[in-house]
Structures are given as C-alpha cells and as structure tokens.
Amino acid sequence: MFDNQRNDLPQRNPFLDIEAAVDEREGHEEDDSDEEDHLFLASEEESLDEENGFDHRLFVNSSGFIPERKSTEDDSVWDELLVRARRRANISKTLQWQVHHDDSPSLDQPDATSSQSTSQVWVRIRPSSGFLKKYKGDIALATSTPDPKEVKYCLVPRLRGKRRLAPERGGQRPVKGAEYSDDGFLIVLASPKIAVSWSEQVLPTKHEYLDFKGSTTLTGQLRKEAERRLERNTQVEVGHRVKFVTGSFYGLTGIVLGIASFTLDIAIPSLDISVEVLPYEIRKEIIPGDRLMVISGDHVGTKGWAIGAAGNIVSIFVRGDSAVDVDAVHGSDREIDINFMDVTFYEEFQNTNLRDLSSSKSHLTYSKIAEEKRQMRKNPNNIFVGKEVMVTGANEYKGITGIIKDTSLDGQASLLRLQYTSTFDEGGRRTVLQPLIWDEHAKTAVIHRHPLPSLPPPREEIPPPNNPETTPTPAWGPFPNPPAAASHTPALPALGLLINTSPESSNRPPLWLGHPKFQRLRVKLYQPDSPDSILEFRRFNGDTVTVRECRSFRQIPLEDVAPVLVRKKEEIVVCFEESECFGELFRIKTYGLEHCVVRKFGKKAGKGEKLWTLATSFLAEVYPGFRS
Incomplete structure (x- = not known):
C-alpha cells in the first residue's frame, strides 16, 4: 500500500448506500498525494481525476515503477516527456476550425479521425448478458484509456431494493461489489463493444444530463457541447421534422405528431406509419452529413x-x-450559409407497386399442377361410398335419406335414390322439399320443386314420370307419404344434390360467356342431358362453346349448356348479372336460396371488409386459378 495514507473519509454516495463500510484508517500522516498526482497524468489539459475514479480500491507501492525526481536534471527530462505528451493530446481534438477568406462566420467541421481520437463521449449501453444487463439503453460517459481495448465507463448506478448493507467482516474489510467514485457514479472498465454508438448522434435526455451535471469526471468541453445540443434539441414542437438516431428506424426522417411527458408520437412518411418513441431516439439538431x-x-x-x-x-x-433560386448559376456547385431555423430535414422516397404475377405463365402452371396433384391424392372419404345415410344439420335437404355415390376431400357427398321428403325452417320461412324420383329407364335422377313465389308460373306443365310406391322404413318419421302437390309440380331441369339451377338462367343460353371478362375464367358448366358430368368452359365460339371434360376437349352448342350455380358457402363464384359486379370473382360468405352475401375474391376476411348481397341465380361456380 502507499506509505502516505489519506486521512479524509469517503463522501456519502448520492445514488446508493455502499454495501460495506470502510474503517477510518489509522496513522494519520502528512498527505503529499498532491505532489505525486501529476505522475499519473499524461497532459495538464486533459487531466483526469484518478483519485476519484479509483476510490475504495487497494494499491501497491508504485515507487519501484516510477522514478523519483532528485535533481534539476531529472526535472528537465520529465518536462521534455510532458511536452511530447501534450503534443499527442492535441491530436485527439474532435473538431478542427476552418478559416474562411470571405465574411461568412467560421464553421467547425468534424475530423476524419474523430471517432477514434475522441477522449470523452456520450454512449449508450448495448444489451448484454452480464452484470450490465439491467443497464441496457442507459446513457454512460466513456473516457478513453491508454489501452485501446479498454474504456472507462461512468454510469448512474441502479438500486436493488432487496439488497442492503453487507455484514461487517474482519481484517481489512474491503468493499463488496463494483467500483464507485466519490460522486457516487458506477465505474466500469470494459471493452468498447458494450457501447451502442460512439458518434455525435448519442445525446442524453434532459433528466439524464442533470444526473451527470455535477460529476467531476465530465470535462468542460463536453459539458458545454451537451448543453448547447440539449438546448437546441428541446425546441422540438408538434409539426417539426426530426431524425431517428437509434432503433429500428435509424436514419429515417419523421414528423412530430404529439409530445407527452416521456414519449413522442412520430409519423414516418416513407413507411406510412406512426410510432411512439423515447426522446433520446430522435434529434432536432443538425449535424454535418444531413440532407436538408x-x-x-x-x-x-x-x-x-x-x-x-x-x-x-x-x-x-x-x-x-x-438550386431553385433565380440568383444561382445553373450547373455550378456552391455553399450557402443560412439560419438553422430556416431549414428542415429532407428525405426522398418513392412508393412503387409490385408487379401482379397472378396472370403470369409460371403462376398458372403452378396452380394447375397443384390442383391436379390434389385431385390425384387418395381421398379418405371414399370409405363412405355406398352407405345409406340421412342428411342432417342446417341444410336444405335435411331429413332426406339416400346412398352416397361420391365424396370429395373437403367433406362433400353426392346422394342417390332419395326417397323421402321433410321440412325445415330457415329464417321463419317454411320450405317443402320434393322427393328425388329414380327413373330406371333413363337412369337419371330428377327432382321436382315448387316454383319460387317471386317467379311467374310456368307456361307449360309437363306431367312428372310415374313414381313407384315406396314403403318407408319404421325408423323414419314425419311424412310417411309424399305430399300430393308433388304430382302437380312441373319438372324443371336439375341435378339433384350435385347441381343447383334457376328457372331464370336455365331458359336462356349463356351468351354472357362471350364477354372478354370470361375468356380466362374456368366456369363450371353442365348439360341437362348428362347431369353427372361437370364441364370446364374453355372458349366461346359464337353458337358453340369449347369445353373440357377430364382430359378431352369438345364443342357443344351454346343452348345445350348451363352454368352450375352456387350450392354452399366458401365457394368461388362469378357474377353474370348485368350490374357493376358483372364478371367479378367473389367468395360466398353466407349462402341462401334466393340471395348470397359475398366478398371480393382474394380479399382478407375480417373486420371492415366490404360485402355484397347478390342473387343466387346469377352466381356461377368457377374452378380456382386462371386459364393461360
């Protein structure tokens, strides 16, 4: 230890109670520390208070490492050493002054090596997993040391409420914990990598600067610079343009929308968003390199x-x-001096829409291959084919029994040999379902329905085919015999449970297929003579249409085909009614016998979505994807 001990007691820490007390040292002798302090200083201009920085630490006798001054010759050698040290200290100045020959004021400009030669700067602690983890984002005062791999950090210590003074120990009773200065600041010697930034853009907030204002470690030059920048940065008002200096929006320009006690609401025009940030994340001050x-x-x-x-x-x-002013010479670069209140941050950005690739050849090929692979995949629902079932749930065929003919991957089934009828209540309206009659000679299933009340009665009445008498099973119930009105119902072309049609659209040929909007749509068609096969519309040829059935193509007269109307929700449909929705693709949100609630195909469902109510008789099903 030093031969000359200090006789003064350590000052009280303004931030926290020291976890262990230090005994009053005995053997008070004459303190000549002032005489030896300059042995540790490299320059009188950049002198550091090492005594405050290394308070409460143990030292070894340094007399063996530092030569003692015993004569005038030794003083001259030491003075020569200090002269060289001052010259090296002058290199570390952060700003150089440039003298102009005109009448404009002298402007300070940053040195190219300022980031490496700065002796004391403001920094913020980056996230770490060590004992500095709780200091993430805190402002710190970084001072350079002779070791380039080590920096001295001065931080405001954080209190831990559950930890109090440590019990006294025998012997020398050293201080437990980290190192603190007489001012109460936490002193950390660590790598420069723990700091977020060493640039001029790091600036403490007003409250953070007040904590460091009384520190003896803070140099006068940095103190004046911080006060000047804080005074200018506190002039931020609503509507001012500011620049982000840290975080996810680093380097972007924003507009102040609102100012709270500890946060600011900033709008970022280039991203078309507004965010809430802390004051130290933005700056109003202008520094060299800003676009103005x-x-x-x-x-x-x-x-x-x-x-x-x-x-x-x-x-x-x-x-x-x-240059846009009339006095500027076109094509010549120049410099202008202007008041900082007359300029603002400027940022150039351009919004560009991406190309629509939905109609590209590669996208269509991928959609076609994906659809074929899905159809070729094994269908687990095929185990129900051939079983006799009864329709249940909220369906227009509720209560009808039949045999499953085919199934699909999405859980749909087609039934044959429906024998019975039932009723169901949908929105307070009573509907009677007619039996599906099996014709053994034609081998087609024909369902007879009552005409809708809103439609005129049919002009011709075709007697239905003879319905063989059937005996209902004892397990079935409400209507043992079909209603008598079924014998007087006209036979309308239909496809049972597979295809839903409308008298409005079935009597007219689908001339709307010739419109250019339908040339690339894969509309589902069918022939009333062959209701079990679904055709894909390929091309309109005037009086005929080219359709695709499985892997073959053929031409069919236009009057012999009809569109497959929508049958359930979540189906992709196209509207062929002469309105603003003509030729537009929709997805069924709510299905009804007369009207359907739909939304635009490709739009995300959710709150605020735009919906349309369209007639069910003008909605034809389409296959997903476009035709090339």
Whole structure:
C-alpha cells in the first residue's frame, strides 16, 4: 500500500448506500498525494481525476515503477516527456476550425479521425448478458484509456431494493461489489463493444444530463457541447421534422405528431406509419452529413447537405441541379450559409407497386399442377361410398335419406335414390322439399320443386314420370307419404344434390360467356342431358362453346349448356348479372336460396371488409386459378 495514507473519509454516495463500510484508517500522516498526482497524468489539459475514479480500491507501492525526481536534471527530462505528451493530446481534438477568406462566420467541421481520437463521449449501453444487463439503453460517459481495448465507463448506478448493507467482516474489510467514485457514479472498465454508438448522434435526455451535471469526471468541453445540443434539441414542437438516431428506424426522417411527458408520437412518411418513441431516439439538431431543405428565406426550396454549423448558422452544400433560386448559376456547385431555423430535414422516397404475377405463365402452371396433384391424392372419404345415410344439420335437404355415390376431400357427398321428403325452417320461412324420383329407364335422377313465389308460373306443365310406391322404413318419421302437390309440380331441369339451377338462367343460353371478362375464367358448366358430368368452359365460339371434360376437349352448342350455380358457402363464384359486379370473382360468405352475401375474391376476411348481397341465380361456380 502507499506509505502516505489519506486521512479524509469517503463522501456519502448520492445514488446508493455502499454495501460495506470502510474503517477510518489509522496513522494519520502528512498527505503529499498532491505532489505525486501529476505522475499519473499524461497532459495538464486533459487531466483526469484518478483519485476519484479509483476510490475504495487497494494499491501497491508504485515507487519501484516510477522514478523519483532528485535533481534539476531529472526535472528537465520529465518536462521534455510532458511536452511530447501534450503534443499527442492535441491530436485527439474532435473538431478542427476552418478559416474562411470571405465574411461568412467560421464553421467547425468534424475530423476524419474523430471517432477514434475522441477522449470523452456520450454512449449508450448495448444489451448484454452480464452484470450490465439491467443497464441496457442507459446513457454512460466513456473516457478513453491508454489501452485501446479498454474504456472507462461512468454510469448512474441502479438500486436493488432487496439488497442492503453487507455484514461487517474482519481484517481489512474491503468493499463488496463494483467500483464507485466519490460522486457516487458506477465505474466500469470494459471493452468498447458494450457501447451502442460512439458518434455525435448519442445525446442524453434532459433528466439524464442533470444526473451527470455535477460529476467531476465530465470535462468542460463536453459539458458545454451537451448543453448547447440539449438546448437546441428541446425546441422540438408538434409539426417539426426530426431524425431517428437509434432503433429500428435509424436514419429515417419523421414528423412530430404529439409530445407527452416521456414519449413522442412520430409519423414516418416513407413507411406510412406512426410510432411512439423515447426522446433520446430522435434529434432536432443538425449535424454535418444531413440532407436538408430550405423552407423559408431567399433560398426556399433549395436542397443540399449540411457540411458544418457554428452557432445558429448552418453551411449547406448545394449542387448546381438542386438550386431553385433565380440568383444561382445553373450547373455550378456552391455553399450557402443560412439560419438553422430556416431549414428542415429532407428525405426522398418513392412508393412503387409490385408487379401482379397472378396472370403470369409460371403462376398458372403452378396452380394447375397443384390442383391436379390434389385431385390425384387418395381421398379418405371414399370409405363412405355406398352407405345409406340421412342428411342432417342446417341444410336444405335435411331429413332426406339416400346412398352416397361420391365424396370429395373437403367433406362433400353426392346422394342417390332419395326417397323421402321433410321440412325445415330457415329464417321463419317454411320450405317443402320434393322427393328425388329414380327413373330406371333413363337412369337419371330428377327432382321436382315448387316454383319460387317471386317467379311467374310456368307456361307449360309437363306431367312428372310415374313414381313407384315406396314403403318407408319404421325408423323414419314425419311424412310417411309424399305430399300430393308433388304430382302437380312441373319438372324443371336439375341435378339433384350435385347441381343447383334457376328457372331464370336455365331458359336462356349463356351468351354472357362471350364477354372478354370470361375468356380466362374456368366456369363450371353442365348439360341437362348428362347431369353427372361437370364441364370446364374453355372458349366461346359464337353458337358453340369449347369445353373440357377430364382430359378431352369438345364443342357443344351454346343452348345445350348451363352454368352450375352456387350450392354452399366458401365457394368461388362469378357474377353474370348485368350490374357493376358483372364478371367479378367473389367468395360466398353466407349462402341462401334466393340471395348470397359475398366478398371480393382474394380479399382478407375480417373486420371492415366490404360485402355484397347478390342473387343466387346469377352466381356461377368457377374452378380456382386462371386459364393461360
């Protein structure tokens, strides 16, 4: 230990109670520490308070490492050493002053090596997993050391409420925990990598600066610079343009929408969003390198880059093609000096829409291959084919029994040999379902329905085929015999449970298939003579249409085909009614016998979506994907 011990007690820590007390040292002798303090200083201008920085630490006697001054000759050698140290200290200045020959004020500009030669700067602690984890994002005062791999950090310590003074120990009773200065600041010697930034853009907030204002470690030059920048940065008001200096939006320009006690609401025009940030994440101050635009004065509208600032004057470099004032010489680069209140941050951005690839050949090929693979995949629902079942649930065929003929992967089934009828209540309206009659000679199933009340009665009545008497099973119930009205119901072309048709559309040929909007749509068609086969519309040829059945193509007269109307919700349909929705693709949201609630195909469902109510008789099913 040093031969000369200090006789003064450590000062009280203003931030936390020291976890262990230090005994009053005995053997008070004459303190000549002032005489030896300059042995540890490299420069009188950049002197550091090492005594405060290394308080409460144990030292070994350094007399064996530092030569003692015993004569005048030793003093001259030491003075020569200090001269060389001062010369090296002068290299570490962060700003150089440039003298102009004109009448404009002198402007300070950053040195190219300022980031490496800065002796004391503001930094913020980056996230870490060590003992500094709780100091993430805190402001710190970083001071350079002779070791380039080690930096001295001065932080405001954080209290831990559950931890109090440690019990006294025997012997020397050393301090438990980290190192603290007489001012109460936490002193950390660590790598430069724990700091977020070493640039001029790191600036403490007003409350953070007040904590460091009384620190003896803070140099006068950095203190004045921080006060000047804080004074200018606190002039942020609603509507001002600011620049992000950290976080996910680093380097972007925003507009202040609102100011709260500890946060600011910032709108970012380039991203079309608004975010809530802390004050230290933005700056209003202009530094060299910022893109600026003049908003008032003689040079309004001029855009350039800030190359220096002194006081309230900012020097802007303007290219010849950026000057808009009449006094500027076209094509000549120049510099202008202007008040910082007359300029604002400027950012150029352009919104571009991506290309629509839904109609590209590669997209259509991929959709076709994916659909074929899905159809070729094994269908687990085929185990129900041939079983006799009864329709249940909220369906228009509820209560009808039959034999499953075919199934699909999405859980749909087609039934044959439906024998019985039932009723169901949908929205307070009573509907009677007619029996599906099996014709053994024609081998087709024909269902007879009552005409809708809104439609005129049919002009011709075709007697239905003879219905063989059937004996219902004892397990079935409400209507043992079919209603008598079924014998007087006209036979309308239909496809049982597979295809839903409408008298409005079945009597007219689908001339709307010739419209250009339907040339690339895969509309589902069928022939009344062959209701079990679904055809895909390929091309309109005037009086005929080209359709695809499985892997073969053929032409059919236009009057012999009809569209397959929608049968359930979530189906993709196209509207062929002469309205604003003509030729548009929709997806069924709510299915009804007369009307369906639909939304635009490809739009995300959710709150705020736009819905349409269209007639069911004008909605034809289509296959997904477009035709090339």
